[in-house]
Amino acid sequence: MSTLRARSPVSYLLALPAALWMLAALIVPTIFIVWVSFWATRTFSLASPLALINYAKFFSRSTYVKLLVDTVQQSLLLMAITLVLGYCIAYFIVVKVRRPQLQLWLFLLLVVPFWTSALIRTIAWIPFLGVTGVINQALLFLGVVDQPVSAFLYSLTGITLAQVSFYTLLATGPVAYTLRNVPPSLREAAQCLKATPLHVFWRITFPLTLPGVVIGQILVFLNVMADFATASAIGGNKYAFLGNLVILLYDSGQLPFASVIAVLLMLCMLGGVAVLLKMVDIRRLGVA
Amino acid sequence: MAEHDLELKHVTKRFGTFVAVNDLSLVVEPGQFICLLGPSGCGKTTTLRLIAGLEEADAGEIRIAGARVNATPPWQRDIAMMFQDFALFPHMTVERQVGFGLEMLKRRKDEIRRRVREILTTFEIAPLAARKPDTLSGGQRQRVALARALITEPRILLLDEPIGSLDFSLREAVMLELKDVQRRLGISFVWVTHDQNEAFSLGDRVVVMNHARIEQVGRPEEIFERPRTRFVATFVQGHNVLDGAVESVEGEQVRVRTPVGGFVVPARELPPPPPGTTVSFSVRAELLTERPGPEHGNRVRATCHAVEYLGSVRRYDLRLPDGRSVKYEQFAAAAARIAEGAEVTLGWRPDEGVLHLPADGRT
Amino acid sequence: MIDWRTRQTLVTGALGAVTVLFLAYQWLPMLTMALLSFTGPDGGPTFPMRGVSLHWYRELARVQMVDDFKPPMFRSLVLALACSVTTAALALAAAQAIRARFRGSNPFFYLVLLGIMAPGLLVGFGVAVVTRILGIPLAWYTTTFAVHVVWTLPFGFLTLLAAFNRFDVRLEEAALTLGANRWRAFWRVTFPLVLPGVIGAGLFGFTLSYDEFARSLFSTGSEQTLPLVIFAQFDRQLQPTLYAIGTVTTVVSLVTVALFSLLYRIVRQRTRTLANETT
Numbered sequence: 044m045s046t047l048r049a050r051s052p053v054s055y056l057l058a059l060p061a062a063l064w065m066l067a068a069l070i071v072p073t074i075f076i077v078w079v080s081f082w083a084t085r086t087f088s089l090a091s092p093l094a095l096i097n098y099a100k101f102f103s104r105s106t107y108v109k110l111l112v113d114t115v116q117q118s119l120l121l122m123a124i125t126l127v128l129g130y131c132i133a134y135f136i137v138v139k140v141r142r143p144q145l146q147l148w149l150f151l152l153l154v155v156p157f158w159t160s161a162l163i164r165t166i167a168w169i170p171f172l173g174v175t176g177v178i179n180q181a182l183l184f185l186g187v188v189d190q191p192v193s194a195f196l197y198s199l200t201g202i203t204l205a206q207v208s209f210y211t212l213l214a215t216g217p218v219a220y221t222l223r224n225v226p227p228s229l230r231e232a233a234q235c236l237k238a239t240p241l242h243v244f245w246r247i248t249f250p251l252t253l254p255g256v257v258i259g260q261i262l263v264f265l266n267v268m269a270d271f272a273t274a275s276a277i278g279g280n281k282y283a284f285l286g287n288l289v290i291l292l293y294d295s296g297q298l299p300f301a302s303v304i305a306v307l308l309m310l311c312m313l314g315g316v317a318v319l320l321k322m323v324d325i326r327r328l329g330v331a
Numbered sequence: 332m333a334e335h336d337l338e339l340k341h342v343t344k345r346f347g348t349f350v351a352v353n354d355l356s357l358v359v360e361p362g363q364f365i366c367l368l369g370p371s372g373c374g375k376t377t378t379l380r381l382i383a384g385l386e387e388a389d390a391g392e393i394r395i396a397g398a399r400v401n402a403t404p405p406w407q408r409d410i411a412m413m414f415q416d417f418a419l420f421p422h423m424t425v426e427r428q429v430g431f432g433l434e435m436l437k438r439r440k441d442e443i444r445r446r447v448r449e450i451l452t453t454f455e456i457a458p459l460a461a462r463k464p465d466t467l468s469g470g471q472r473q474r475v476a477l478a479r480a481l482i483t484e485p486r487i488l489l490l491d492e493p494i495g496s497l498d499f500s501l502r503e504a505v506m507l508e509l510k511d512v513q514r515r516l517g518i519s520f521v522w523v524t525h526d527q528n529e530a531f532s533l534g535d536r537v538v539v540m541n542h543a544r545i546e547q548v549g550r551p552e553e554i555f556e557r558p559r560t561r562f563v564a565t566f567v568q569g570h571n572v573l574d575g576a577v578e579s580v581e582g583e584q585v586r587v588r589t590p591v592g593g594f595v596v597p598a599r600e601l602p603p604p605p606p607g608t609t610v611s612f613s614v615r616a617e618l619l620t621e622r623p624g625p626e627h628g629n630r631v632r633a634t635c636h637a638v639e640y641l642g643s644v645r646r647y648d649l650r651l652p653d654g655r656s657v658k659y660e661q662f663a664a665a666a667a668r669i670a671e672g673a674e675v676t677l678g679w680r681p682d683e684g685v686l687h688l689p690a691d692g693r694t
Numbered sequence: 695m696i697d698w699r700t701r702q703t704l705v706t707g708a709l710g711a712v713t714v715l716f717l718a719y720q721w722l723p724m725l726t727m728a729l730l731s732f733t734g735p736d737g738g739p740t741f742p743m744r745g746v747s748l749h750w751y752r753e754l755a756r757v758q759m760v761d762d763f764k765p766p767m768f769r770s771l772v773l774a775l776a777c778s779v780t781t782a783a784l785a786l787a788a789a790q791a792i793r794a795r796f797r798g799s800n801p802f803f804y805l806v807l808l809g810i811m812a813p814g815l816l817v818g819f820g821v822a823v824v825t826r827i828l829g830i831p832l833a834w835y836t837t838t839f840a841v842h843v844v845w846t847l848p849f850g851f852l853t854l855l856a857a858f859n860r861f862d863v864r865l866e867e868a869a870l871t872l873g874a875n876r877w878r879a880f881w882r883v884t885f886p887l888v889l890p891g892v893i894g895a896g897l898f899g900f901t902l903s904y905d906e907f908a909r910s911l912f913s914t915g916s917e918q919t920l921p922l923v924i925f926a927q928f929d930r931q932l933q934p935t936l937y938a939i940g941t942v943t944t945v946v947s948l949v950t951v952a953l954f955s956l957l958y959r960i961v962r963q964r965t966r967t968l969a970n971e972t973t
Contacts, residue, residue, distance in 0.1 A: 047794040047876070054794035058802055061788040061847060065805050068840045069812060072820025079823055087826065132716055135709035152717050156724070159947045160905035162921050163940040166928055167723035170730055177726055208720050231385050232418035234405040237435035237483060240702065246431075250422050261811075269813030272908065276928070286815045293819065293912070298826070305819055316811070404698050 073309070080302035087298045097303045107288075114284040115311065117199075118267040121206055125263050126256065128207070129214030133255075137222040150219070157212055165276045168205045172196040172277065197279040205273050210266055214259035221255030222248070261319050265312055334397035336361045336487055336519040337382060342391035344377055351377040353543035354391070359487070359519050364510070366534035367523045370566065374543040375523045379489050382521060384408050396486055406435070411480035412489040416496060417472045419464035425451070425475050426460040432483040450478045469497050473505060481516070488513075490522045494529070506533060527567055531555070539563050556615075557599075561687045564613035571619075571657045574611045577604050585686060587612060590653045594629045596684040604689055612686045614679050616646070616660040621669060623678025630678045633657055635669045649677065724944060731937035750934040754942070763923060763939055769834050770920040774904035776835075777842045781899030782892050784843070785850030789858055789891075790880075809848040814908030817841055822912035832915035841913045842903040849902065850895030857891025890962045897954040901947055 047054055080098070082091035101107050132153065140146045156164065171177045172195035179195070182188050195201045225248060233243045249256075271286030283291075285308050292301035337359035344352040352374045359365050367375040380386045381393060384405035393400050400408055411432070420428045430447045438446075451457040454474045464472060473493065480488060493509070494502045510533050513520045524530055530537045531551040539546045539554060539562075547559040558564035564572050575589030580603045585596050587610060596612045604610055614629075623630055633649035636656070640663070647659045647669060659677060661669075669675055696704075734745025754763060788806060792799055821841050825832055832838075865887065869879040885892075907921040914922060920943060927936055 047790060049794055049796075051794055051796075054791040054796045054799075057787040057791035058796070058799075061784045061806055061851070062802060064784065064840070064843060064847065065809060068821065068844045069808060069817060070805075072817070072824045075824045075827060076816075076820050079827075089827065128712070128716060131709050131712045135706075135713045139706050139709055149713065149717070152721070155948070155951065156720055158901040158905070158951050159724070159944045160907065160921055160940075162905070162907040162925060163727070163944055164724060166924075166936065166940060167727035170726055171723050177722070208723070211716065211720075226416070226418070228414050228416060228418040229420060231383075231405075232412065232414055233420075233431070234385070235383055235410065235412040235489075236432040236479065237406045238431075239406055239435075240698075240705075242435060247420060265811055265813055269815045271815060286813075289815060289819060290911075293822065298823065301819070302823065305816055309816060312811075312813075402697075402699075 076302045076305050076309075079299055080306045082299040082302075084299055086296050091299070097299045100300065101303050101307065110283065110285055110288060111307065111311070114268060114286075117203070117206075117284060118264050118315075120203065121210060121267045122260050122263050124203075124207055125211045125214035126260060128211050129259055130218055130256065132211070133215045133218040133222055137219050153212055153215060161209065162272060164209065165205060165272050168201075168208075168277055169196070172201045172204070196277065197281050199278070199282060201277045202273055202282060205277050206267060206270065209273070210263050213262040213266060214256075217255035217258040217262070218252055219255070221252040225251050257319050261316055264315050264319070268308060268312055268315075335359060335394070336363070336396060337521070338392075338394040338397075339378070339382070340392040340394070342378075342381060342388045342393060344374075344381055344386060345389050350543050352381065352388075355543075355545060356391075357538065357545070357548070359521065362517045362519060364513050364520045364533060364535045365522065366530035366537045367521065367540060368525070368527060368530040368534075368537050368566075369540035369546075370525060372542075373540040375525075375540050376491055378540070379412075379491055379521060379523050382487070383410055383412050383489055409486040410489055411483055411485035411487075413476050413480050413491065413493045415492045417464075417476040419472055419475060419479075421464055424461050424463055425456065425467075428464075429475065429479045429482055431479065436483065446482060450482050454478050470501050470505065473497065477509070477512070481512075485518065487519045487521060490520060492524055493522070495524075495526075509533070539566065541566070557685055558613060559688055561611040561613075564611075564685070564687060569616050569658070569660070570613040571616060572611055572613045573655075574609070577606045577608045577610055579606055580604075584681065585610075591651045591655070592631050594631075594684065595681040596686045597682050598686055601686055601688065608689055610686065610689055612684050614684045616658040618683045619657075619659045619677045619679050621659065621661070621675045621677060623676055626680055627678030628681040629684065630676055631657075632674065632676055635671050635673050635675065637671065638669070649675070727937045728941045728944070731934055731941045733934050750938040751942075753935050754938050762927070763920070766918050766920040766923040767943075769917060770904050773834060773839060773842065773919060774900045776839060777846055777903035778896045778899035780839075780843050781846045781850040782896040784847055785854045785895045786888075786892055788847075788851055789854035790884075792855065793858060806851050807848050809844045809846075812844070814845065814906070814911075817844060818909045818912035825913075832913055834910075834914050834917055834919055837913040837915075838910050838919065841909045842906055843899075845906065845909060846899045846902045849898035853894040853898065854888065854891045857888045857894070861887055886968075887965055889965070890958050893954060893958045893961060897951065897958075900954070901950055904950070905943075905947060 047057075081093040081095065082088070083094035083096045084091040136146055136149045136153070140149065169176070173179070176195070179188075179192055182192065195204070229247055229251075230243050233247045234240075238246065268284075269286050271284065271290060274282050274284050274287055285304055289301050289304045289308070292298075292304065335358050337357070339355055339357040342352055342355045343350065355374075355378060357365075357378075367378060369375050377386060381388055382395075384400065384403060388401060395409055420431070423431070426447055429450065430443045433443045433446060447460075448457065451460055454477065456471060456474050456478065459467065459471060459475070464475070467475065476493075490509075494505050497505060506529060509520075522530075522533060531554075534551060536548060537551055537554050538548045541562045547554055547563050549557075554563065555567060555569070558567060558570060561572060561574075564570040573587075573589050573591075573594070575587040575594075578586040578588040578593060580586070580598075583598050583603070585598050585603055587594050587596055594612070598604075620627060631651060633651050635647055636650045637648045639646045639648070643663060645661045645663045645668070647661065649657045649659055649669075651657055657677065730743065731750055732746050732748065733743040733750070734747050735749040736745070788802075792803060818841060821837055822832075824830070825837055830837065861884070865883055866879055869883045870876070874882065905921065906919075907925065910919050910922055911925075918926070924936065924939060924943075
């Protein structure tokens with residue numbers, strides 16, 4: 044018994060505002076995007092007939108398809124990097140650090156940037172990567188190279204470097220959460236059953252944190268797929284992913300084609316999430 | 332001469348400035364059932380973890396089967412451990428986890444399957460083979476934990492309060508089962524508990540610990556009939572402890588003066604303490620009588636404060652003139668009741684008291 | 695063969711090095727930007743710094759610049775505040791509703807969480823399409839506000855769900871058995887105890903909205919929010935003024951987080967002492 048009876052009508056009333064908000068601002072726009080993607084016109088016209096012509100336009104040009112492949116590739120790359128990096132960091136902070144004070148500070152240092160503007164952080168990378176930037180100055184100073192490396196800014200390397208700094212946190216958080224829920228006595232029990240530290244990790248710890256790993260990967264995947272700001276700021280005009288294309292088309296008024304890209308982006312994301320979710324049930328994490 | 336299964340020599344373990352285990356020495360012979368008994372924080376669990384290798388000793392030597400294991404990690408020691416919360420792997424079926432130890436030892440798959448089946452049948456949990464731990468009851472989990480630990484045929488099994496989390500009704504049955512298993516297998520058990528009943532009914536030998544040290548080691552009867560220190564007498568139920576100072580010593584007999592009178596206590600194996608030493612001694616509740624005869628040389632006056640009916644025994648809470656509480660146990664069938672508020676004279680024989688080791692400055 | 699203890703130490707050391715290096719990697723760009731914002735009047739957007747001064751901050755405050763940055767900053771703050779309050783309220787209602795396990799609470803849970811999964815680009819674009827079709831004008835206090843809440847609500851929701859998870863139902867039951875009706879029991883017992891969670895939800899609402907860029911890109915009209923203005927400026931030219939405003943806005947974010955955390959700790963301390971006093 045609580046302040047709310049099970050299944051009471053009041054609960055529906057309480058849930059209504061949030062539900063309506065999400066429906067109106069999220070679901071309805073999605074439906075509209077799908078509708079517009081089937082418009083057989085180039086620009087905005089409510090009286091458009093519906094056809095697959097804009098989809099055909101996308102798949103007929105190899106540059107567009109390549110863009111899709113590039114975007115997916117970049118996401119997979121980031122997923123791999125953040126998986127390893129994120130797990131190492133989470134494992135260190137949660138398992139290896141003994142003092143709770145230190146744990147807290149490390150965690151804060153990791154998470155606080157999330158509460159600052161992603162845009163600012165992206166812009167902050169520019170002075171880092173450029174020919175006169177910090178990385179090059181450091182390399183020159185250390186004598187590693189005798190000429191500044193121009194391959195950082197306006198390059199895929201630069202974009203990847205920046206994205207790693209933004210998105211690793213997304214992979215670390217969920218892993219840290221699931222790691223905390225693995226009682227140390229389980230590890231100790233395995234040790235007393237002749238398991239070496241490597242076996243303890245691989246057979247006990249890692250499997251039990253798999254839900255966190257998968258959720259982290261999903262978050263990274265979704266974010267990188269739709270990332271346009273990093274590419275445009277750090278890649279200059281040389282690089283683009285699907286997200287940049289959407290903005291370009293929107294700015295030039297080609298709404299139907301932009302919607303096609305958006306729908307394809309959504310499909311990729313849904314597909315990826317479905318694959319990853321086969322491995323875990325979110326509600327079992329004890330949140331609800 | 333067979334080597335000891337376990338030997339702890341002057342082992343010390345510190346956590347920062349806190350000394351958890353202080354200069355502890357202990358020997359366990361093959362096939363013995365040892366209980367480490369003591370209150371929370373006395374160091375019994377830390378001792379167990381030192382034997383397992385989950386903690387490293389700061390000083391002293393730990394030997395298992397004669398070999399020094401101080402630098403050996405847990406997975407290379409010939410031990411197995413049962414944890415208080417059982418620590419079953421939530422993501423593995425019963426079959427998988429019971430076979431886990433053998434997998435780590437790189438045994439062949441068919442051998443593992445056979446051994447697992449055998450041990451599950453022995454413990455009567457074969458039908459549970461495909462189940463996961465969260466679907467099992469407390470008693471079932473305990474058996475899985477036991478099977479998992481014993482399948483590797485360890486030299487010593489370490490148990491950390493293994494029945495504490497079970498329902499009260501189950502505990503007795505599980506206790507007897509575990510004692511039976513130990514006797515059949517013939518391996519040494521080191522069992523940690525704070526429950527005196529557990530320790531006394533299970534252990535061949537009981538090690539009473541307090542504040543990082545061993546207070547007394549002995550068979551349950553020894554501990555109960557001859558508590559060596561004041562702590563043991565107060566920790567183990569059924570003793571009355573009196574404090575005083577040595578008045579005089581006549582051969583084996585020590586005369587002690589206390590606020591409520593003078594008493595004679597035999598010194599036995601203890602060196603008779605010089606007059607003036609602060610001492611304590613105890614006398615068991617069931618050895619008192621409220622109708623002292625000439626043979627009951629030690630006498631004291633007391634007032635009945637309360638009485639508890641415990642079935643076949645009446646336990647009285649009597650108050651001495653200085654307010655101290657004394658427990659007196661009377662077999663109900665026998666004598667007449669002492670009324671509440673009534674004054675009685677309690678007596679006991681001079682040879683029934685037990686002198687304690689004088690405190691050496693540590694509590 | 696290395697001793698197992700040495701191996702363990704090496705592993706710990708390696709993991710620690712990775713962690714520390716990554717944290718430096720994550721923070722250095724921002725710290726560099728902050729440093730560069732103090733460059734002298736002759737300084738450019740990159741190193742080397744030509745002197746140290748508050749020149750660019752003064753540029754920010756100049757009349758021209760004020761027109762550029764101050765109104766958008768104001769709009770961003772107001773929007774963030776509105777988002778904060780709305781998120782806290784809606785999340786509280788939603789979390790309380792979930793406790794009743796009404797029919798459809800499972801899909802409802804996922805519907806709310808969808809807000810985290812949906813990337814800003816798509817949500818913003820979607821709203822742009824809808825407003826275009828329905829003829830709704832874009833404005834920071836209507837369409838942008840709606841889109842921001844979609845993003846912040848799931849965070850607030852998860853925070854409050856965690857708060858309710860930690861909450862002991864028996865306290866409510868005790869209040870009910872003592873004669874309080876459900877309404878009063880909620881406000882006098884439940885609400886004060888989950889208040890830290892409400893504050894957490896409010897924090898998410900504020901900071902995430904204040905910094906939000908992608909979603910605002912499509913849904914804001916001519917009156918822009920601060921991140922949009924920064925982006926526009928960045929597109930035109932990269933000057934240390936941009937670093938100055940970037941530093942200022944980051945400091946605002948950090949101070950907000952600190953204030954909210956302080957508030958959170960004060961409230962938790964108060965409820966804990968109250969609980970200790972009454973038990």
